Amino acid sequence: MDKYKQHFFNNIRTKLEQWESLSEITNEEVYRFLHSLAGTSSIIGLQKxxxxxxxLMEQLDETSDRKWTFEEVKRYLIEIIEDCYEYEEGINTSLTKSKVRNSNEPVLLIIDDDTSFLMFLKEKLEAIGWYVVAIANPEKAILSFYDVRPDCVIIDIYMNEKNGFEVLEFLKQKLKQQFIPTVMVSVEKEKSIRMKSYEMGADDFIHKPFELDEFIVRIKRQLERKKQIDELLLLDELTHVYNRKYLKQAYAQVQNEWKRSKEDYSLAVLDIDYFKKVNDRFGHLVGDVVLKEFANILKRETRIKDIVFRYGGEEFVILFPKTNVDEAMEVLNRLRENFSQYVFHQEESFSCTFSAGVxxxxxxxxxxxxxxxxADQALYEAKNNGRNRIEQADKPKVMQHQxxxxxxxxxxxxxxxxVMADIIKKLPLNPKRKIELQTYKDGKAFIQSDWHLGDPCFVILDGVMPNMDGLEVLTNLKSKKDANRYRVLMLTSRKGDQDIAKALELGADDYMTKPFKFDEIIGRIEKMLQRMM
Structure with missing residues (x-):
């Protein structure tokens, strides 16, 4: 890029920073700025x-006394600002033409303390359409497993802090309740190492170094096996009630019977109250105990004709054949009372409750x-009204909990x-989440702010900044007692491999190298938001 174009873009940056500190901007300033852009950009080859x-200039009345806020100016100029990013980075990033990546793409969890290997594999596997979560710290990988919900786990056997077999042993306690293939990789290829991997339940063993095309084929085979098994299974592996795949089949039967008899049917959605606190306090294995016992109570104390499903996480669905809503409420309230009286004996005794919408x-x-x-909207009304209660969806509209x-x-x-703020504002609407957005000029301003305290916080963090750089911010966040509230997406330059490696070691949840395409970062943000819900 020649010096005139770079000077042009720096002038735009300077103007945006000046306006950001003002409470209001005059119409004359906006008009003059556009007039300057229109005159200069064409001369230096930035015709678009x-x-x-x-x-935009011609749409303004030069004599108007309108006062603009900075947010209004940004919205008005957003296409020009996006074009500046596009020209500077030399890529085509048109938001209107971008497609969000497939949300059903396979998720791979790779655990290896060799950050160079992680970075290489992440780049190559994401290029073929897989979503890769690369974690250098085995302890963090174990804690992140429940949030990531991978379709395949790849574990290096030899790591500094924890042996890969220890990680496999822990994960297999969870993996045995659902089919998630595990692949062990190692520079060692002795028969004893291979045998131990298979004896402990690994689905494959791959020797380093390997040919990438063969590695991809072998991982693809594991993903295909998982997909086939998932399609065959109708029972949830953990709780042994029906899974969500069976719901549509069950409802098809309801439709056939209803057409013949026109008898009443009811549907309820149940959610264990404050379940995340159970996981945070006692660990996910205890959380699994709670889920299994909750499912046992539902199976044991519903009627023979009622059908129980695990919909996902701590959420369950009950289909009540030939049952009106009042009768369903009676059953649900009996379940609610009985479950609230059940005592779990772990490190300390505790009880749980659930809320439901019917x-x-x-x-x-x-x-x-x-x-x-x-039913889901009624459930969230029950949550809003204090939890441990059942609400009936007898109103045309119920306020959705977000x-x-x-x-x-x-x-x-x-x-x-x-550009990033505009991307976030254009994310697909999700009725279950409410996004609060703030921007910060440097890391120190962010850390010193108390805005990010309390609720879950997703931080999109530049690696290189004055005062306090991204790695210092990351270190600060990950050292907090409530560090699990934060998800950090690092933005780094193509030449910042060392920064990426350090970010992975410090516990960054993901990273993207600049320049990035809008569709890629939208997909990455959506994936990380799903892990926070």
Missing amino acids: IGDKARV VQILDATKPFEKWLEL KTVKMAIVDDDPIIRT
């Missing part, structure tokens, strides 16, 4: 920016999703801050 600046299926010809949504997720963009470049 010049054309857009001219159109709806009567008035017309089984309507899609199942319609009734599920109504989980607040704070998102912070910490970057000293005003163009990046503006």
